[in-house]
Amino acid sequence: MPLSTISLHDKQFAPYLTASQITAAVREVAASINRDYAGKQPLFVAVLNGSFMFVADLLKEIQLPCEIAFIRVASYEGTASTGTVREIMGLQEDVAGRDLIILEDIVDTGHTMKSLLELLQAKKPASLEVATLFLKPECLQHELGLRYVGLSIPNDFIVGYGLDYDGLGRNYPDVYTAV
Template identity: 45%
Template sequence: MEQITIHNLPFKPFVTSDKIAKTNAFLAKRIAEDLGPDEEPVFVGILNGSFMFVSDFIRNYPHPCHVSFVKLSSYKSLDSTGVIKKLIGINEDLTNKTVIILEDIIDTGTTLEEIYRIFNEQNLKQLKIATLFFKPEAYKKELPIDYVGLEIEDKFIVGYGLDFDGLGRNLPDVYQIDK
């Protein structure tokens, strides 16, 4: 991995695709053990950033499950706007189902708060949150996060589905801003 430039800003290598793959396998195994083989969870990815994470996670999940997506957005450039825009929702009945939210990254918790609001209106059996990356220094909420892949420092990252103004999602590794 070498340093890259996106929109004239430097990004240094941060997390390799191998480490991401191991983290995905770990999370899928842990959730499968917690739920057991008889539970059929609905995994909900938060678009756009989580699409790669969800895809790889699901390939590692050993039991029957369902997959859906919701699109929420709060970022503009490098900063969270603090305003959530719900763009695409779930159209299936989730009554008495276990829903596991698959987030690419949780930082301030603003998106997570909206997720809780949306899904608490459903009549769920249980709601759990899993995130590939978590920034504990940036987290401003008191909502539970059930599964954390990697805790990282509060610096902007790109790659593996995460973007910087639309670029970088296709990178198999994750890069951190170098400033």
């Protein structure tokens, strides 16, 4: 069944990526992590709220002993980044000496990820990497050395598969772009 345009608040969104395209990207990221962390027990640090679908699907594909922790930060209002990262729910686990992999739904400017990397690096993990489902390379303003990227996409505002527009749209299994 072909995807159709959706309406969220005052905006229209057109189909962009299907659930099967997303699944393929998630499986590729998981395969790379499974290979790179063989014999290790990583701690995944999921960035809420947007990453919840990516995290759930990715961890189903991880074939390693692992743990999951959650952190919540905010940097968006509406369709634009505020440039300021606010920590809403902090990490409770002791991460010193652990292999950490941050799980993020999307990296665009990189402000949020840069702040998270600095915050977590200060806690002295054994290693620290990032796995993001989406990367917007033309927006990126920081050198982050992202090791695991599902899909590089243009600088368009997207919703679905965990990503929202002022709270709406996270529930769609496909991804839509603003028109």
